[in-house]
Amino acid sequence: MNGRVIADRYELSTVIGQGGMGQVWTAYDGRLDRRVAVKLLRPDHMTKGTGADEMRRRFVRECRVTAQVTHPGLVTVHDAGSDGDDLYLVMQYVDGADLADHLAEHEPYPWQWTVSVAAQICAVLAAVHAVPIVHRDLKPRNVMIKPDGTVTVLDLGVASVIDTDTTRLTHTGSPIGSPAYMAPEQAMGGTVGPYTDLYALGVLMHELLSGNVPFAGSTALGVLHRHLYEPPLPVGRVRPDIPEPLEGLVLRLLAKDPQHRPSGAQEVYESLAPLLPRRGNPGGPLDPTRPFLRPHAPWPDRAGAAAAPPPPPRPPTAAPGGRGPDVAAAVDEVKKALGEGSITRAVDILGGILPAAAAEHGERSPVVRILRKQYATTLMDDGQYRRALPELRRLADDRAAEAGPADPQTLQFRHDAAQCLEQLGEAAAAIAEYRAVLPYYENAGDTGRAFDVRQRIGNLLLAVGDHAGARHQLQALLYDTERVHGPYHRLPVELRRVLERQRQFNR
Template sequence: MGDVWRAYDTVLDRPVAVKRIRQQSLTSPALAEEFVKRFQREARITARIQHPGVPQVYDAVLDGSHDRLFLVMELVDGVPLSAYVDPARPLPVSWAVAVAAQVSTVLSYAHEVPVIHRDLKPGNVLVARDGTVKVLDFGIAAILRTDVTKLTATGSPLGTYQYMAPEQVRGGRITPQTDLYALGCVLHELLGGRPLFTAPGEYQLMHQHINAAPTPLRQVRADVPPPLEELVLHLLRKAPEARPADTQEVYARLLPFLPQPGEAEPEAVGPTGRPDPTALFRRPYAPRERGGRQQGQDAAGSPSTASPALPPPVPAQAQADIDEAYEHFGALLEEERFSQAAEVLAEAIEPAARALGAENRKVLELRRNRAAIQLLGGDYRAALPEFEALADAYARVSGPTGANARECRAQAARCRAELGQVTDALSELQSVLAVVRAVDSDVSEEAVELRHDIGMLLLAQGRSAEALKVLEPLHEDLCMVLGPDDEMAVEIAGALALIRLDLDGPPA
């Protein structure tokens, strides 16, 4: 699809990397438009991860004629991590742990955006000359989101089978814990000198990731400390929620095996000629703090009212301000500038609440649209408390079983699923579905979306039998109402095919 070239920025006098689309890949106007969108998403996603372990995006040239489509990025002078894996020459424990710790800090920043890498592997990790580890190809996350208007899209299996988590193999919902499993695979390979699992074909590898127990590292290499072996096995647990809570926990458990600030270079690193990834810990930096409440928001996720109250505008002026905000919001949405669109609505909410009342229909609609755009743009941590607060507000205004309250509860559950809180998400979605079934058809648009989400979450958790009971009748309903070529029907057919492969059973 594309090439990466070494180039030179003549204005700023520095070498750069240029990633460009091959003209022969643009076989139709529709495909060209799709590549432009994917390229733009890759540039935006990568640019949002502010960490030295992610190559910077300097510019994106997206020519309307499609003659020039390229990203200008930081040029990394480094070697892929895969080049250092050699069964005959084990890597020093401190070297491997320093690489894993650097990768975990990168993931902590990415997951805060939040972006899930989905294809973490030694070939996507470069070690620069100064020992800095760079994680490449976060663009995979962008490429998977081919339909940005679908808020609950799930990715079909995509990645490298040697490093794919069980839920990814099954085609279920991807969470930050998916990246933690891949990190466990990489660290096991660095310390053990060979991939976690090997097999002659993809099916056998898929089966091993779902069923086979990983070999404890101390059976391969006796000098691996027992707590480090325990951490790797924890990362490699089959169920996403059984793995470490987040990358901050992983980083904390790696720290005891890293050099302390001020220590000299480890003797095992220097003489080999390899870069020294432990240097950053002798001159340390740490992952960003865990996500918390945003400044300027109260516990309900609404803008703070600590600033001095202004005279309330007349209702006509309030309506004009709301109309202007929506007009600006719509223009930004067309350009997929989600963060800025959410800010535009946020600026309109507080004046409207003062003029019309905090639980006025128009004010709640502004807040709901802002939360929806935060969800659409991937800012699940900000959207979750707002949807929960809105569900409570709508319950007070129009009853807990009303359509708006149901929608906000479901959207809050989807945010929880994206943040890895799968058990809570499933419980809430099933609760909302029970209400929908009591007031509407089982094949209503709302019920179908809820049944789809529940089935895919069950599949991601490895609960294949339960997922089958949900997805099989849903597929039948979709085929009957919308036909087998419906987009969701096709997606569910693929999930059912994976279930029927019986990956949890003995290999074929």
């Protein structure tokens, strides 16, 4: 299915999620030149007894309703409809990790993280329930932790289309939905409401705190039976460090009778509020306490902070006969995309072909170096300077090892790396890189590039507050540019204006 285009607009790229009823793909939106996520659902896999046309109408209607709910913690819905036998839902692509993977990588999950995740989910549920909409399938796989620690809830509205009769079993013998997170009333096919989502939140919190869902079993019916009749194990018996109010809240959320649960997401949030972390320093990317430790702070807020992981690259085009990546075809695709102004698509193609090309031809082969150079250039054109920087440094090191530090191509790679540092606001590192390449340009008699680098250094010195150093740098440059170009050339005119502004500022 790779390469399939949905609705003459969305080109499917990589599967990032899969279940019994459909798949989630990264895709390329050719109209707006952006990455999106596309969820494909098969009506014949979702239910029996309901016509496919009726399922499509219900799906589109529900998507229209849920698209009206706006909240920072909800994934944005861009489009929905049907394509062939599939229903599709086009959503914003969310960087980060889903909560199930986040838990697996951080067991035991800090209870402060659990509180922070749950509080953010409560904010989402309060907005959703006010519509009113019930999520019906809240679980770790439907919750994303973004690099800045904020939580995004996925699949709002999809479960309400699928879950018209929860007790009905599919031909595989499994109930539609997620039995491990189903409230008793949902498992019995009764009326669902906001209290149903609160029960699922209780299951999710129990799993984060203890490492396991409260009710597990070898069959779906066995799990549902335990939801109906067995009391949950208090999480404090597994994690003695958990505060008693938090343990009590989880038990209230897991009450069999909806009337014994909290009255709404707002009440749950108020119970969590005293346990939320106060001001401080977050642990790094994907730390869910960060929005409370540094509310509304920009990300990244530390020098040299790691960038968000890049989205999955577009898979390489296969060569005829399945012999591996067709590099020539990929290069042609890149040229076409760049010619159409589709820079994001070109980045995806190059990012997808590079690993396969390196495996086939060797990392130091000419074809791989050409691809890597084009990849770095395209990343810069796309404004992705943090991703371009390591590529440029690698290219510079490889070229310097072969042709020496004074080689024009080596210098170009290092100059571009300095530009990336400049764009990322890492002024001191950019100054150091520019100063390192400047003597080579001067020794080679490349006056134009040397003047440009000297001007950049002067402007960066102003940016870091070294006004004396900047004035000395720019004054010397003014003298040299006037000597070479005359006093009325664009560059000396601009330098005099900057120096005059600085003098007025320092009066």
